[in-house]
Amino acid sequence: MSEIPRRTVQRTAKLAGLPLGAAGRFAAGWGKRLTGRDADEVNAEISARTAEQLFAVLGQLKGGAMKFGQALSVFEAAVPDEYAEPYREALTKLQSAAPPMPTRDVHQVLTEQLGSAWRSRFSEFDDVPTAAASIGQVHRATWHDGREVAVKVQYPGAGEALMSDLRQLQRFSRLIQGIVPGTEVKPLLTELQERMSEELDYRVEADAQRRFVKAYTDDPNVRVPRVLASAPRALVTEWVEGTGLAGIIRDGxxxxxxHAGTLLSLFNFSAPHQVGLLHADPHPGNFMLDGDGRLIVIDFGAVARLPGGPPPTFGVLLRLALGDDPDELLRFLRAERFLGPRTELAAEDVLAFLSPLVEPLRTERFTFTRGWMQGQADRVGNLRGTDFRTSRSLNLPPEYLMIYRTTMGTTAILCQLGATVAARRIVGDWLPGFRTD
Structure with missing residues (x-):
């Protein structure tokens, strides 16, 4: 068997082991309960061991499996409290940690991407990576002019591994749904597949990052590191340091x-106006606070392109949902293709389904909490409930998919932070169609 097929078989076997391992643990747990073990104690043990396997497999495989884990990590706030702690710890690790590639592979990629004299572009280069994630790892170095820089190097074969993993995970999506409760797994995997090709070319990322740099230069709230050099599989940017959001979530x-939640909300809603792009990879590993209290934003591989700024559709939808005329909201949803012409829904049910988006806007300031997020996830995820039936009848037009997922991902981070944010003012300032004055 050749080397590439052998690796593919090994990756497939490890991914297949996720749902099979979970099934085995739940079966063993059922047996332990029959012998008189306390049910809560057994459930906690199963959750801890399942979370440990989730991190071990997704972290080791990198590629699409790692990317899926990073996206999943944002929604740990929706995991019920009785299962939360082991998942929280394991999924948070996936935001910035993965086994590094060998030094010889790093040097080979840099030679291919920056030329055989790549070392002359740096006065120092640390072969030990400072961070390793889904499709690449980051090395600290000193540029030839003395500036501290971050060098992102893509794993050899990252594209093949990434798409293979995501196809494989799609096959197991219903089983994985049971491993991590409170999360819609299949739509998440589908969206990741659709936007991965852009992330594999670091030149596309560099172009997006340069546009963010231009828009936020000298901004008092947001800092974006400058791009110094780029190639399809290598990217050199300014080195930035700060306190990561994961640390603030844990100890802040x-x-x-x-403060972090306010700046994150402000960035999420202002970027489409300022840049014509939306940073569409909201997980805590991509954000830090610097010593001046600014939000540092990194990793621009996933962006939604909004050349005309944010579409007013969402602003109008939220305004109508906050109003006193649910029938007008229903007419608007039909006109904007959120609802089919022959689909019948009660306006009150639609309003209830939209509450995760609308409720934070009903007051001047709203406190996002894990409990609130868990309640929303339980309500929408209840297969026998009205909200689940409503979700099956509503349609999200494709052009709004990344905007919606980014907004919900940002909301999930706010819940992890437990942040109190003036969300209504921020939305009113930056989302067209929301305000009537």
Whole structure:
């Protein structure tokens, strides 16, 4: 068997082991309960071991499996409290940690991408990576002019591994749904597949990052590191340091949590106006606070292109959902293709389904909490509930998919932070169609 097929078989076997391993643990747990073991104790043990396997497999495989884990990590706030802690710890690791590639492979990629004299472009280069993630890892170095830089190097064969993993995970999506409760797995995997090709070319990422740099240069709230050099599989940017959002989620003061949440919301809603792009990879590993209290934003591989700024559709939808005329909301949803012409839904049911988007806007300031997120996930995920039936009848036009997922991903981070944010003011300032004045 050749080397590439052997690796493919090994990756497939490890991914297949995720749902099979979970099934085995739940069966063993059922047996332990029959012998008199306490049910809560057994459930906690199963959750811890399942989370450990989830991190071990997704982290080791990198590629699409790792990318899926990173996207999944944002929604740990929706995991019920009785299962949450082991998942929280394991999924948070996936935001910035993965086994590194060998030094010889790093040097080979840099030679191919930056030329045989690539070392002359740096006065120092640390062969030990500072971070390793889904399709590449980051090395700290010193540029030839003395600036500290971050060098992102893509794993050899990352594209093949990424798409193979995502196809494989699609096959197991219903089983994985049971491993990580409170998350819609299949739509998440489908969207990841659709936008991965752009992420594999670092020149596309560099172009997007340069546009963000231009828009946010000298901004008092947001800092984006400059791009110094780029190639399809290598990217050199300014080195930035700060406190990652994962650290603030874990140990930050309430003031830090509120500040980080406010800046994250402001960035999410202002970027389409400022840049014509939406940063569409919202997980805590992509954000930090610097010493001046600014939000540092990194990793621009996934963006939604909004050349005319944010579409007013979402603003109008939210305004109508906050209003007193649910029938007008229903007419608007039909006109904008969120609802088919022959689909019958009660306006009150649609309003209830939209509450995760609308509720934070009903007051001047809203406190996002894990409990609130868990309640929303339970309500929408209840197969026998009205909200689940409503979700099956509504249609999200494809052009709004990334905007919606980014907004919900950002909301999930706000819940992890437990941040109190003036969301209504931020949405009113930056989302067209929301305000009537």
């Amino acid at each position: 003061s309430q003031d830090d949590r509120d």
